[in-house]
Amino acid sequence: MSSNTNIQSVLTENRAFAPSAEFVGQAQLNADKLAALHAAAQADHLGFWADLARKEVAWQTPFTTVLDDAEAPNFKWFVDGRTNASVNCLDRHLGARGDQVAIRYEGEQGDTRTYTYKQLHAEVCKTANALKSLGVAKGDRVAIYMPMTADAAIAMLACARIGAIHTVIFGGFSASSIKDRVEDTQAKLLITSDGGRRGGHIVELKRTADDALAQGCATIEKVLMFRRTGHDVPFNPARDVWANALIEQQSTECEPEWVESEHPLFLLYTSGSTGKPKGIQHSTGGYMVGATATSKWVFDLRQGDVFWCTADVGWVTGHSYVVYGPLSAGSTVMMYEGTPMVPDAGRFWKICQDHGVTIFYTAPTAIRALMKAGDQWPGQYDLSKLRLLGSVGEPINPEAWMWYHRVVGKEKLPIVDTWWQTETGTIMISPIPGAIATKPGSCTKPLPGIAVDIVDEGGNRIEGNDQGGYLVVTKPWPSMLRGIWGNPERFVSTYWGQFKDAPAGYATPTGKWTYLAGDGAHRDTDGYYWIMGRTDDVLNVSGHRLGTMEIESALVSHPRVAEAAVVGRPHEVKGESVFAFVICNGERPTGADAEAFTKELREHVAREIGALAKPDDIRFADNLPKTRSGKIMRRLLRSIAKGEVITQDTSTLENPGIVDQLAGKA
């Protein structure tokens, strides 16, 4: 199997850190309680989830069937049940904790705002009524292109309240990325903002949204625009509506739309190895069960916690652990608009201090950047309220883990390294902090009710622990994806085709089903899982998922580019960076021309996808290394990108002479 990342360091790691007696003493789940949960799930997978679903989610109509697998792999959970995600996040807390703060918000410029559960409920209801006044109804798709403000969370919850399906588009994506998503979902409303603030700059959200609408997006009827930056932006009175003014006029009560358990709560686009990003569809009932239960298990949430997940709501982490999970669990959520380096590398730690953050959840790329900035930054702030740390989005290297443990955690706080994906909806493999010793770089073991395994090319279980393989999920789980929007064939072939009827699968009337995660993994002698990185052509750049083919298509859409091949190259802070090999029409650019065209191509990719996809390196060549059957040898390109001495056999190449040129030697 081919893995993009360097796995050597994790495979030899054997330090283990048990949680402190103090943490274990207060934790909701200790080792015994966790063992009981695992035993219950193993004895009765469906009964376990049914009990949890009744306990963690408020149902307006109870479900009658736990799992309908008649049309596997299109699994349906909690059939006939009706619920509403916003009611779970808001209404059910109004009695016991209506005056507790639900969201603490800080803008990049230091402005703050808080919403109690009562206030958040009122805002969501008003916004939901505003959506209705614009003609949005159950099942309609609503695109959300917002800065990381509380208004973004309110917009999501307002959609959920009326049964509209939101699709949040990360604020760093370009106009053409917005257009692709809007056109794929056929959204009728676009919710945006005049702008947002990141990295000391204004992000021109409305202008970019306008560009997208100028390119297409024919289904969009109205653009609802929140006032945030207050700077001048174009306003089209025939189409644009100021959100703040419209919302102010609305009633603070809005009857929730009780939707079927399987009703889609949201679509979220994510990259795969081929084609355009896919619209991952999530359900309401099963998703809320997963989001609520994992928030409590993994983060040990309790009354008084201030939970800060630093992810943007444009990613699944922001859906499950900024909005739906922690609010459903009734905790206080911290939201921050900006980047960690504004005004300096102490910003995250200052926020932790000022807002009394107790649980901090971020990505390895941020940890590495903050580690690089130096120990003096966390050292300047009072982090004594912190009791638990988390990591998500990419493999965390042991060095970064140890820094997090030592400098932020003062060698006392447990670290939960959580493995999951846009597709899994919620956390799948993670330490339960009061119940298991952690090892730097391992996400430890699957959560109760989550059946994962490692298989070889043929789908056979790998029993031993000396060998890596493909990470798979062998039983359905409630928060699992429900499909790829508008593309049922791609759903089956991408995730379920490869190991259909493999020994490890879940038996249904239509066969045996095994979910292919797309990651390589290894299990050590203690049964701990170590994620080795993607086994497909998906890159993870600063925790952002990008398809190599997507970037290649962006490059090739430039008239001067004939062919392109993109690979990931290990990067100290980003984890991976984008390395592009480009073949131009006509002469190969050299010297000043190459320099200027590199710059132009980087901007071109930013325009096509977003700045996050810009290649760090572009190398021009006359040809790509291809086998006689025309296949690009990506493994060779990865070695070249890393600057490795080429030891691979290049004799099967159609054009072995090209290797020196690709390596920049000719």
Ligand code: WT7
């Ligand atoms: C891919 C999913 C999980 C939500 C954010 C990313 C990688 C994620 C870990 C981890 C090692 C991880 C995997 C996965 N990944 N968490 N703790 N250790 N790798 O969601 O954008 O759908 O990306 O991120 O490669 O497949 P996503």
